[in-house]
Amino acid sequence: MNRWLLWLPLALFGLFFGAVAVGLMMPKDNIIESKMIGKPMPAFALPAAIGQRPALSSADVSKGKPTLLNIFASWCVPCIAEAPQLLALHRAGVEINAIASRDTPEDIAIFLNRWGNPYTRIGTDTTSKVQLNLGSSGVPETFVIDGNGIIVYQHIGEIRQEDVAKLIELLEEAA
Amino acid sequence: MKRFLALVILCLSVPIAAQTGLPPAPYADRQLDDPGQEAAARDLMEELRCLKCQSQSIADSNAPMAGDMRSQVRERIAAGETPEAVRSWLIERYGNWVSYDPPIASAITWPLWIAPIILLFAALLLARGRFRKSKGSE
Numbered sequence: 001m002n003r004w005l006l007w008l009p010l011a012l013f014g015l016f017f018g019a020v021a022v023g024l025m026m027p028k029d030n031i032i033e034s035k036m037i038g039k040p041m042p043a044f045a046l047p048a049a050i051g052q053r054p055a056l057s058s059a060d061v062s063k064g065k066p067t068l069l070n071i072f073a074s075w076c077v078p079c080i081a082e083a084p085q086l087l088a089l090h091r092a093g094v095e096i097n098a099i100a101s102r103d104t105p106e107d108i109a110i111f112l113n114r115w116g117n118p119y120t121r122i123g124t125d126t127t128s129k130v131q132l133n134l135g136s137s138g139v140p141e142t143f144v145i146d147g148n149g150i151i152v153y154q155h156i157g158e159i160r161q162e163d164v165a166k167l168i169e170l171l172e173e174a175a
Numbered sequence: 176m177k178r179f180l181a182l183v184i185l186c187l188s189v190p191i192a193a194q195t196g197l198p199p200a201p202y203a204d205r206q207l208d209d210p211g212q213e214a215a216a217r218d219l220m221e222e223l224r225c226l227k228c229q230s231q232s233i234a235d236s237n238a239p240m241a242g243d244m245r246s247q248v249r250e251r252i253a254a255g256e257t258p259e260a261v262r263s264w265l266i267e268r269y270g271n272w273v274s275y276d277p278p279i280a281s282a283i284t285w286p287l288w289i290a291p292i293i294l295l296f297a298a299l300l301l302a303r304g305r306f307r308k309s310k311g312s313e
Contacts, residue, residue, distance in 0.1 A: 128244075129243070
């Protein structure tokens with residue numbers, strides 16, 4: 001019995017070493033998913049971000065038709081990367097509304113002129129209030145919302161080409 | 176090496192890209208007029224985790240989003256909400272992750288509370304065994 005106990009510290013050290021090694025090898029995962037998935041869209045009303053598009057409120061995303069809610073910013077580089085995919089979704093007949101995060105009307109207008117404007121409505125969230133209410137932790141993020149205003153899915157990070165089909169599928173399922 | 180370099184560049188590029196020209200939210204860096212409320216807000220901010228700089232509290236972080244969170248905390252407390260209500264409002268949205276006060280009754284976080292007690296008892300047992308032995312050998 002005592003002889004086995006002798007090995008206990010080494011075993012504990014091995015365990016500790018293993019745990020640290022695994023922690024070091026594993027890719028860093030710092031994505032924080034929203035816990036609002038499956039819940040109704042929290043009530044909000046944001047003023048229009050630019051003159052050419054109407055303002056956005058929570059009532060606009062529960063009108064019987066599934067929609068996408070894209071959170072973007074002119075200062076966000078990955079938002080440029082996802083612009084072609086958003087335009088493709090728009091051409092496919094998807095209604096995309098947007099929340100502009102911490103942005104100015106001038107910068108948003110320049111951004112949309114340069115990279116395209118797939119949005120039906122754009123609300124401006126200058127103090128991240130609505131973003132925090134949605135459980136969103138950054139830009140870009142895209143929420144799939146069903147016709148009753150229930151959040152079905154959250155896409156964190158830019159939408160890549162391979163993500164478009166999945167989003168369309170989710171929108172069809174939500175219909 | 177190339178991969179490592181790419182990783183380094185990637186790590187550096189995020190904070191640079193995440194800057195915004197807008198001023199911080201109204202109460203991000205402004206104290207509440209009521210010192211009691213400010214103290215309560217301050218205590219809560221130290222226990223809330225920044226979504227951008229994930230190892231910092233929102234009281235410590237300079238990320239614009241942390242400023243927005245501080246402003247939300249102060250505005251809500253000024254409106255009469257209790258700190259615990261504000262905390263649970265955030266937990267409802269981000270999960271227990273967002274709080275630096277993990278619950279005891281949770282499948283994942285209970286060992287954080289129990290492990291120190293177990294270790295302390297193990298140490299006491301070990302020490303007792305040692306002292307007894309040394310007495311015996313005298």
